Amino acid sequence: MPVRSPYADVEIPDVPLFDFLFTDFGERAGAPAFVDGPSGAAITFAELEGMVLKIAAALSERGIGAGDVVALFAPNTPSYAAVFHGILRANAIVTSVNSLYTPGELAHQLGDSGAKLVFTVSPFLDRVTAALAEVGLPADAVVVLDAAEGRTSLRDLLATTAEPPAQTVTAGDTAVLPYSSGTTGRAKGVILTHRNLVANLCQIAEMGDVSSETKILAVLPFFHIYGMTVMMNQGLHRRATVVTMPKFDLPEFLRVISEHRVSRVYIAPPVAVALAKHPIVDQYDLSCIDVVFSGAAPLDAELGQAVAKRLNCTVLQGYGMTELSPVSHCMPDDRPDMDLNTCGFAIPNVESKLVDPETGQEVGPGERGELWVRGPNVMSGYLNNPEATAITLDDEGYLHTGDVATVTEDGVFTIVDRVKELIKYKGYQVPPAELEALLLTHDEIADAAVIGVRDADGEEVPKAFVVRQAGANLGAAEVMAFVAERIAPHKKVRVVEFIDEIPKSASGKILRKDLRAREAERV
Structure with a gap:
């Protein structure tokens, strides 16, 4: 039987996103909607609305209108939000682009989405110019947010x-049209409607205590659906103030939180590692933080508890994906007692079920199965890719997430791994995320990732890529012994390689495909 959210369904207004977010700012009209963290420059709610309407008018003058796609290729700034909503108010579509993309990757997204114009910043112009030439767009099909x-x-x-x-x-x-991370193939355009985005904002509003008194830190990128919905648009919806950062830099991150007195910090697990372990954290007054909320990848409970203890705050986590706008499950603010290894409950209006990937049969509480999700936040499909859409979205409206989960009798979900990332050792399933969480509890390990590799006998075995803490002299044998003492024999790490940095997407997901490619080059 499908598991419904324990929360009552919420009403979802049948309106475009602009109407939902920009109607009657009331006494908040003169309050800061967005603050640039590095400089402190602010845009009020009223000023933001004025900018949005001007951008919409200017785009219309340039011939941009209904059905046209405009790319947004820039780091987080208050102007990003103005342009994003200006494009939508011009009746057009935003395709948000990963700011780390190469010219070739940018060209793919521009071509696939059919973008007619690109908003960017002057430091990105070299890449934009090359990409425009590759897809045959005119060199003047670009607007810079700064000046050039x-x-x-x-x-x-x-x-x-x-x-x-x-x-x-x-x-x-x-x-x-955000593009999925491409961790299991080339990035695909995810079709999200105005209703999808409005629905997810209404759904998550029931789970968190975000209000006009809240200050949200937005260091995770707005081009990613997590930053777009949970930081940028939730801030507007709840009339909170959003403090932006163009990239993650630990000292600057800590300074911005401290000086702007940020109360709600959204992170991915790699940031939790720094917050829990880096000595520089103690140099800043972070008493303003009420909630640290982790998403984009599983957060280990022990790591989360270390952050909560060090910062004297509540640490929560949730689950989602681009195709879900993005949130489908999360821990509510009023349940800090929940097991941090879980991702909480299904949010309002969401139904979930767990399905055995091999048999196709539903499984019950306590059993592992692929998580399927249905609700008003589920995407329409993948752009220009009916085959991928058919694989991911079934006739009953369930999105097949590709993530393996369990659920309790009380409806609490735990993500245990990816279907395609499970390591099969002598027939036993070994979840990389479980090993990674264990490795991060070692005092001399700063970061870690695990993939399956073939040994001399052709057997798939777990290999750990480990980043040592500064000054540590940890050896491979010590790492393997540490894991072996704490885990079932079939899950033992059998190969260790020390590297300088774990490759990750901008949203914090480990790019295991890059680690596999590294292995393939040695064969």
Whole structure:
């Protein structure tokens, strides 16, 4: 039987995202909506709305309208939010682009999405220019958020005297085309409608205590759906203040939190490692933090508890994916007692079930199965990819997440691994995430990742890639012994390699495909 959320369904307004977020700011109109963390420059809610309408008008003047796709290729700044919503208010579609992309990767997304225009920043112009040439777009199909000689700037758009176009989009129209991380193949455009985004904001509002008194840190990128929905748009929805950072730098991260008195910090697990273990953390006053919320990858309970103890705050985690807009499960603010190894309950309006990947049969509480999710936040499908859509989204509306989970009788879910990332050792399943969580409890290990590799006999065995703490002299034998003493024999790490950095996506997911490629080069 499907497991319904224990929370009552919420009403989802049948409106475009702009109408949902920008209606009646009331007494918050003059309050800061977004603050640039590095400089302290702020944009109020009223100023933001004015910018959005000007950008929409200027885009309409340039011929951008209903159904057109505009790419946003930039780091987090307050201007990012203005451009994002300006594009939507122009009745167009945003395709958000990973700011780390190479020209070739950018060109793929521009071509696949059919983008007509790119918003970017001057330091990215070399990559944008190369990508535009590769897909045959004119060199002037770019607007810079800052300034660059000979380029149209955001300031130029804001100088328009035109009126914004009539709003013609409906809740069912496509709003954004973020691209999935591509950890299991080439990145795919995820079709998310205005209703998907509005629904997820209504759903998560029931789970967290986010209000006009909240200050949210947005260091995770807005181009990723986690940053887009949970930080940028949730901030607008709840009339909170969002403090932006263009990239993660630990000292700057800590300074911004301390100086801006940020109360709610959204992270991915790699940041939790730094918060729990790095000595520099003690140099900053972080008493302002009420909640640290982790997403994008599983957070180990022991690591989360170390963060909670060190910062004297509540640590929570949730689960989601781009295809879910992104949140489907999370720990609510009022349940800090929950097991941090879990990802909490299904959010309102969501049904879940666990299915054995091999038999296709539903499994019950305590049993492992692939997590399937159905709800108003589930994507329409993958752009230009009916085959991938059919594999992921079934006829009953369930999205097959590819993640292995368990559920308790009380409806508490735990993600235990990826279907395709499970290591099969002598027929036994070995979850890499479990080994990674264990490795991170070692005082001399700063970070770790595990994949399956073939030994001399052709057997798949767990291999750990380990980043030592600064000054540590940890050896491979010590790592293997540490794991062997704490885990079932079939799960033992049998190969160790020390590296300088674990490859990760911008959202914090371990890029095991990069580690596998590294192994393949040696064969």
